[in-house]
Amino acid sequence: KKSNQWHRWTHEVIPALVPVFVDLMHQTKSLRDTAELRLQHSDCACAKRALYVAVVRLNAIEHQRVDICKCSPAPAMLLRAGLFPCSPVHPSLAVDINVLDFAMTLFVNMTPNNTAF
Structure with missing residues (x-):
């Protein structure tokens, strides 16, 4: 299972997220302007599936619903939102x-x- 997960992260997920991350860094001026980042909903006609995600922020933990489909996978949608x-x-x-x-x-x-944090 760990081998499959490592393979998926290194050969599928991370390569697909690199352009999304580069766009995020450009859009937010290297994370200096993240106030406008929000989860975007896909406008495609694909069948959607609701995914509930706990989001860890600097000041809170939130629970958000993400509607995913084949053309808008969850990792890319989440990364676009920072x-x-x-x-x-x-x-x-x-x-x-x-x-x-x-x-x-x-x-x-x-x-x-090692006890500093």
Whole structure:
């Protein structure tokens, strides 16, 4: 199972998300202007499926509904809204990109004391 998940992340999900991430960075001026980011709903005629996702933000945990279909997969829809999915297919958890950026900066700059966080 772990091997299949790794294969899907490295060969399908991440390559498909790179252009979405580059567009997100351009649109938000490298995450400096994220106030307007919202989950967008697809206007296609595909059959949609409701997905409920817990969203971890800097100041709250929210529960949001995401309508997904074959032409608008959940990881891409979440990333367009500034959220990183924690699963490659039907994520139930997504983390705000700013939270991930904060954690990265914190771990890069903190002292090597493992009880600091």
